[in-house]
Amino acid sequence: MTFPNIEHLDQVTPHVSFDRGFVVSRRPDHTVIDYVYTVPETFSSAMALECRGLKFDRDGRIIGRPFHKFFNLGERQRIEQIDWSAPHHVLDKLDGSMVHPVRLDGATVFMTRMGATGQAAAAQRHADPGLLDLADHLLAGGITPIFEFTAPDNRIVVAYERPALTLLAARAMVSGAYLPQAELVRLGARFGVAVVRAGPPLADAAAFVARARREAGIEGYVLAFEDGHRLKLKTDGYVLRHRALTGVRLEKTVLAWVAAGAVDDVVPILPEAAAARLLAYQATIETRAAAHAADIRAFAAEHRGLPRKDYAALAFRRFDKRLTKAAFEAYDGRDPRGVIGGLLTYAAGSEGRVEAVRDLFGMAWSVDDLALPEIEP
Template identity: 35%
Template structure:
């Protein structure tokens, strides 16, 4: 396989410069979106359809290569809503090592200058000037960056705001990772941190090299992402070593020309899958009903563990309360009708005339199967795949709070406690 030579980032200054990348095939038009916000436009991919990024080792037509590179820039670009001018240029889309033909080791020249950085497990944020106001933004926009902005612009010792204004005025976008328990992912950050991970020129897309960024951080007292390794050495040994590490997300290889790759540990990938489930109400209830919550607990922070334990207790309390009520109805029916199934069925139907079909079904099943809790689980879960049939009906039957409320109570309480200790 031919080693990929340096690929120049597309130059841009105005939203008109990206128009060719937004249109064409139907899948392309569905994949990307220009989001209209107050004072600015945010351009991002909407869905990751196959093929929208192209392939740099297979696409030989120069125009297709240009479109590939341009579409990879559509990952949080920000433009002024009034003038259309580019106001911020965060990371382009880049891929995992060995994920695609162009990121296989044999397609890369590791003799070129590069840095191996620790991959931080937070949220990417960057500043932008919107109608004269300095704001922090995520890929989508400013809505989810309020905590990071409050942290940065009111920091007592680190001049984040002045640094950001200086960089933007010079035509550069500083990019940070916001690491916090307020929006946890997998790796726990007990103390809020806003760490500089890149500085990128808006017009050309070129990055400061790591030594240049490190010096800049030193001059401004801005925390900079640490090196993961001083040298890759044998790439295959590096991959094997990194994949088997624990307690970190992984590494980012950034060449001085801006080409970047990421490599995640096996441990992180496994935990991330469970953590994604932790964020979904249906998955949490399924896990609790299946009795496998302990597997999820091992991947969580203490406040997350407390939230899951609370919800587990609520689910089982709800199950037991419903089971006790059904047992009483069944016992009363047997006192009246003995083993007459027809009379018993009528009795249960009358007792649960206004109840949900799940509750009525569980009560009916109890005539032939005395394990009431198991009957309740059966009416909630699809037997083929172990998934909830309907999360809202399950919550109503179990009489449990919204998972987001339970989780946020613990996370906010934990964050408040941490802030008091600092």
């Protein structure tokens, strides 16, 4: 697998746009390029696949290149479409937050996809001297080390007993090439840093996938090829499929998948026609939600100097009453997307609530015309 060379922000910005789900977040000392929603065209180029948390300094030079966007096994490639004879490893998929360090104004700063966040700061507090030395060693060589931060208070699904930072990968910032797994192990031993557990290549991929999907208590696996190609494999595939095929008949469940960001996990286990319809439904909602957020941010930027009372009067005239809370979030300097996402989450609680926001997000859902498998009780 080949990756595009990236040295400067200007090489990337022509390939991204908000209507395809990307944001270019310019901060005083750095810039982040990430995607905030997806439509079918979002990941249609090699450069777009890189826009998953790219970091650039104030002069536009690349300072951080975390994972490229990779997909669930079955989402874009089925088992039989993959060359399993190519060198690869089976890595544990940890259930935490991806973090990576950058050098910013002479200091090492940990970031998540979206930049300097609370999770990134918590991870850095748990970084021991050996890990910081490894980070500085790689950054000095133009390489981004990528870690998973797991902790009892950073739980996604799987519970962890103690905070930990585990080295997952390392990428050359300019070329995008991944360091070989053997080199990660060598670096881990040298600096005393935990490295993600890697199993041997698969002799029988279909049998492994069948077993893995039945496993419990872990998130799953990453199938990491030495050329950089990666695939995700989640556990509990049968249970999820059963739930998906039941839930896909109910719009409130489908909306809940969108609100929770779970569509990517559901799509590979749905029949093709239902999967395509789900992706289109997600794109409709996320496009409208992103447009609402953009309007609110622009409004807040225009009127931020007003007293709160005057701002409120204008906001109530300008926005649907369901969006006024988001408008006040923006006035207070917070991202209105959180409130808009909360509207979707609340609406997913019942079919009646879905109807109450249909006009706001423009969605429509039915699978009555699709031939779906019969679900056993």
